[in-house]
Amino acid sequence: MNANSQHQPLAGKVAVITGAGRGIGRAIACAYAQAGAAVVCNARQEKELQETVALISQAGGTASLFAADVVDHAQMTALFQHAADRHGGVDIVLVNAGTAGESRKLHNSDPARWRETMEVNVIGAYHTVHAAIPHLQARGAGKIILTGSGSRHRPVPGMSAYACSKNALWMMTQVLAVELEEFNISVNELIPGPVKTAMTRFGEQTFPPQEWIKEPADVVPLAMFLATQADRGPTAQSYSLMRRA
Ligand SMILES: NC(=O)c1ccc[n+]([C@@H]2O[C@H](COP(=O)([O-])OP(=O)(O)OC[C@H]3O[C@@H](n4cnc5c(N)ncnc54)[C@H](OP(=O)(O)O)[C@@H]3O)[C@@H](O)[C@H]2O)c1
Numbered sequence: 001m002n003a004n005s006q007h008q009p010l011a012g013k014v015a016v017i018t019g020a021g022r023g024i025g026r027a028i029a030c031a032y033a034q035a036g037a038a039v040v041c042n043a044r045q046e047k048e049l050q051e052t053v054a055l056i057s058q059a060g061g062t063a064s065l066f067a068a069d070v071v072d073h074a075q076m077t078a079l080f081q082h083a084a085d086r087h088g089g090v091d092i093v094l095v096n097a098g099t100a101g102e103s104r105k106l107h108n109s110d111p112a113r114w115r116e117t118m119e120v121n122v123i124g125a126y127h128t129v130h131a132a133i134p135h136l137q138a139r140g141a142g143k144i145i146l147t148g149s150g151s152r153h154r155p156v157p158g159m160s161a162y163a164c165s166k167n168a169l170w171m172m173t174q175v176l177a178v179e180l181e182e183f184n185i186s187v188n189e190l191i192p193g194p195v196k197t198a199m200t201r202f203g204e205q206t207f208p209p210q211e212w213i214k215e216p217a218d219v220v221p222l223a224m225f226l227a228t229q230a231d232r233g234p235t236a237q238s239y240s241l242m243r244r245a
Contacts, residue, residue, distance in 0.1 A: 008036030009228045014087040016040045016080065018070055018128055019097035021048030023197035024147065026055070027216035028094060028223040033061030035224065038087040041065045042079055043097065062087075070097045070124030076131040083135065090135035092227050095125045095169075096147040100199050103158040114161045121165035125172060133180070141184035141231040145223065146173050148189040150242045154208075170238065177236035186235035188226055192219045193242040212243045 015032045019025035021043030033039045033056040041052045041063055049065035056063040066082045068075035083090050101117030102110060129144055136142030151159050152166040170189055177187035194200065194207040195214045207213065222239055 009224075010092075011036030013037040013091040013227075014040070014083055014089055015092040015094065015227070016042065016083050016090055016132065017094040017096060018042045018124070019147075020052050020094075021045055022052075023199065024192055024195055024216045024219050025094065025096040026052045027220055028096070029063065030055055030059065030061075031217075031220040031224060032092070032227060033063055034059060035227075037092065037227075038062040038064075040079070040083045040087065042068055042070075044069050070127055071119050073127045073131070076127040080131045080135050089139050090132060090142065091139055092143045092145070093128065093132045093136070094145050094147070094223070095128045097124055097128075098147060098165075098199070099162075100159075101161045105158050106160040109160070117161035118165050118168075121162070122168045122172075125169055129172075129176060133185070136180075136185050137183050142186075143227055143229070144176065144180075144185060144187040145226050146170075146187070146189050148173070148191045148238065150191050150193055150240065150245075153245065173238070174236045181235065184231045186229065186231075186233055188234060188236070189238040190219070190222055190226060191238060191240035191242060192222075193240065195219060208244070210243055212241070214241065 015037045017025050017029045020029040020041035029039045029041050029052055041049050043049055046067045053063045053065050064086050066079045068079050099120045102113045146169050148169055149166040151163045152170055173187050173189045194211050
């Protein structure tokens with residue numbers, strides 16, 4: 001490993017991150033850019049994306065933004081075309097856009113809100129990877145990292161849609177890993193555990209008392225680990241920052 005690969009292990013790589021407007025996605029976008037990647041930041045709100053890109057630019061990194069809704073497949077196709085046109089290709093995809101949805105027990109839930117959670121977290125992830133895969137195949141290798149949740153194996157009252165969506169994401173991770181093995185594309189799940197973000201500002205009390213309540217920056221080392229593994233490194237794996245299962 002030479003000096004540059006030690007300090008900028010992602011030099012020459014292009015990373016596309018959904019949900020990069022704030023929270024965990026923003027922290028990882030900044031870290032990947034600092035590690036030398038050109039980072040394409042996606043979310044719906046342009047203002048938050050501009051803030052993320054400004055943070056990266058001020059630190060001397062390379063980034064662009066593409067505002068798009070993961071629920072719209074055509075917009076996801078356009079996102080990855082932007083990455084290819086602007087930065088020359090795609091190497092790393094962090095499937096991170098997500099919503100917690102409402103926190104009502106299933107029998108009191110709003111069917112439209114329940115469906116919306118599934119659409120953003122599952123259909124959105126499907127659209128993201130579906131649009132990304134041809135670009136990763138064109139590179140001959142790549143990494144897909146899906147942001148999962150410990151709630152996929154820990155039933156919490158009021159979180160049925162979220163837990164079901166993250167459970168589906170874990171199965172998507174495993175199937176995709178097998179399907180993409182021949183293309184040197186690894187697919188892994190990153191479970192952050194509880195992190196203080198806009199998503200959890202009302203929900204910290206639902207975390208088990210022994211849990212490690214993190215800042216978004218605490219997720220960065222694991223995200224770096226996953227982005228820097230060998231082309232034929234771990235795949236179909238789940239990596240968790242929860243203190244306990
Ligand atoms: N925070 C935690 O404790 C925790 C724990 C486990 C897993 N996670 C997962 O980590 C990921 C990031 O969560 P976070 O805590 O960082 O939440 P956050 O601060 O609320 O950030 C969510 C990001 O996703 C974007 N987003 C939401 N819906 C979108 C859509 N339809 N299309 C495109 N972008 C969309 C948001 O931007 P716009 O609203 O502008 O679109 C925002 O940039 C999620 O998948 C979440 O489930 C979080």
